[in-house]
Amino acid sequence: MTVSASAAPGVRALRRAAVEAELLEVGRRHLAEHGAAGLSIRAVARDLGMVPSALFRYVSGRDELLTRLIVAAYTSLGDAVVAAHASAPPDDPRARFWTLAQALRAWALAHPHEWALVFGTPVPQYEAPGEQTTEPATVVPALLVGIGADVYAAGEASPPPFPGADELALHATEHLRGRDAGRVNPDALPPVALANGITAWTLLVGAVSSELFGHQGPNHDPAQLFDYAARCAEAILFG
Amino acid sequence: MTVSASAAPGVRALRRAAVEAELLEVGRRHLAEHGAAGLSIRAVARDLGMVPSALFRYVSGRDELLTRLIVAAYTSLGDAVVAAHASAPPDDPRARFWTLAQALRAWALAHPHEWALVFGTPVPQYEAPGEQTTEPATVVPALLVGIGADVYAAGEASPPPFPGADELALHATEHLRGRDAGRVNPDALPPVALANGITAWTLLVGAVSSELFGHQGPNHDPAQLFDYAARCAEAILFG
DNA sequence: AGCAAACGAGAACACTGTTCTTGACTTTGC
DNA sequence: GCAAAGTCAAGAACAGTGTTCTCGTTTGCT
Numbered sequence A, B: 001m002t003v004s005a006s007a008a009p010g011v012r013a014l015r016r017a018a019v020e021a022e023l024l025e026v027g028r029r030h031l032a033e034h035g036a037a038g039l040s041i042r043a044v045a046r047d048l049g050m051v052p053s054a055l056f057r058y059v060s061g062r063d064e065l066l067t068r069l070i071v072a073a074y075t076s077l078g079d080a081v082v083a084a085h086a087s088a089p090p091d092d093p094r095a096r097f098w099t100l101a102q103a104l105r106a107w108a109l110a111h112p113h114e115w116a117l118v119f120g121t122p123v124p125q126y127e128a129p130g131e132q133t134t135e136p137a138t139v140v141p142a143l144l145v146g147i148g149a150d151v152y153a154a155g156e157a158s159p160p161p162f163p164g165a166d167e168l169a170l171h172a173t174e175h176l177r178g179r180d181a182g183r184v185n186p187d188a189l190p191p192v193a194l195a196n197g198i199t200a201w202t203l204l205v206g207a208v209s210s211e212l213f214g215h216q217g218p219n220h221d222p223a224q225l226f227d228y229a230a231r232c233a234e235a236i237l238f239g
Numbered sequence C: 001a002g003c004a005a006a007c008g009a010g011a012a013c014a015c016t017g018t019t020c021t022t023g024a025c026t027t028t029g030c
Numbered sequence D: 001g002c003a004a005a006g007t008c009a010a011g012a013a014c015a016g017t018g019t020t021c022t023c024g025t026t027t028g029c030t
Helices: A011-034 A041-047 A062-086 A093-110 A112-119 A130-153 A165-176 A191-213 A222-238 B011-034 B041-047 B062-086 B093-110 B112-119 B130-153 B165-176 B191-213 B222-238
Strands: none
Touching: A011 A041, A011 A062, A011 A112, A041 A062, A062 A093, A062 A112, A062 A130, A093 A112, A093 A130, A093 A191, A093 A222, A112 A191, A130 A191, A130 A222, A165 A191, A165 B222, A191 A222, A191 B191, A191 B222, A222 B165, A222 B191, B011 B041, B011 B062, B011 B112, B041 B062, B062 B093, B062 B112, B062 B130, B093 B112, B093 B130, B093 B191, B093 B222, B112 B191, B130 B191, B130 B222, B165 B191, B191 B222
């Protein structure tokens, strides 16, 4: 706001920006080390060389700090997956799917606590201020749906159309419309591709969570579970 | 231990058992109301009419209380699903699968915080004392795998055998052997049935978690997602 | 220059989990 | 039947936590 055409940034604005960036950085470090439950606003303040109450000038409370870390995690995940996907051959949907899946798992293994933060139990009672989080949360599943739509449009695959696909797609379309219009046009998506994409996404997320959280049923070599689950997801997506 | 053939239960043993039961009950209530993060040993003690330190005679700390609640949740879920499954026609595997799936979702909707406790983020840093939890955690997925094995043995279905099934099954067999020998004999299971059963289980858990936690990608009517995901799981399991 | 906003520090409040000590009660061995 | 041993609840205390308030100082705008 203070950044107009002629006005210099100003000492205070610069300092504020720096503190805000450092705050997020220290928050991410604490999150990576101690997990969401162990993220203490006092400890973060200590690392910043501040007294705890001073932090409340930048964040309204612990929950808002967590919310910022959530969108940071979504953004980091989205960036990683999108970058990996961009390096895959654009006209080979199966290769695009596999690089997406492996990038997803690789990010999760590298940032387990951040994965838990976004795909695990909602930490406070019920935070999740949808306005800020749903947008960055949508990019990876939208990418996956887009892959399914591409291969469907090219007529190269025949994903199994189960009953209920239309209804599921209808609601999802309703929800997607206008939200990320820049990526995929939800109305142009065939219902089957949308429904199967969402389901494949659910399976991938479930497999990674199972691997990371560990306590889901009979343990197995986690990498192999993900591999096999991804194969099933591929079958759901491509037929 | 004090209950031998001739020794009467004793005033103290009776009282201890009563307090222990009430402790678990109050813990479950607090968990259901405030979630795992809000479960306070002091508040539980207040509800029990005790001073906080007195609780340490029954539980070694907050983590052990959580562990007990975890096995209680697993047991409750297992009981509910097993009971529902028992009421399904034994020689109709598809019906058995659907009653299992719906019982799973129904229990989750009725006990969201307990679901989050067992299938969400591990609450402290890394508790999960495998000795106590893995056994009750195994019953539902074992049931699902059993359904797949039955239909496979009957030759009524042709589940898709993806590459990697043997390796995944090998590790799972290794892990299951001797653990719940009473339910399914892991060595007698065809690898495809085992691998597909685990994957179907992963998909079901993922769909329920997506519905309960809410913040997984593009929102949709959650009931329809579960329905569609269950249909895909059925296809994975039965072909 | 003066005024208002932003900022950091400090103290305080109401919590939390956990440990130790103390006194009363129950069980056990003789 | 009685004394020793073990169990239990309470109380106080310690080190933490999130959050709110007040109070000088510093900065930015006019």
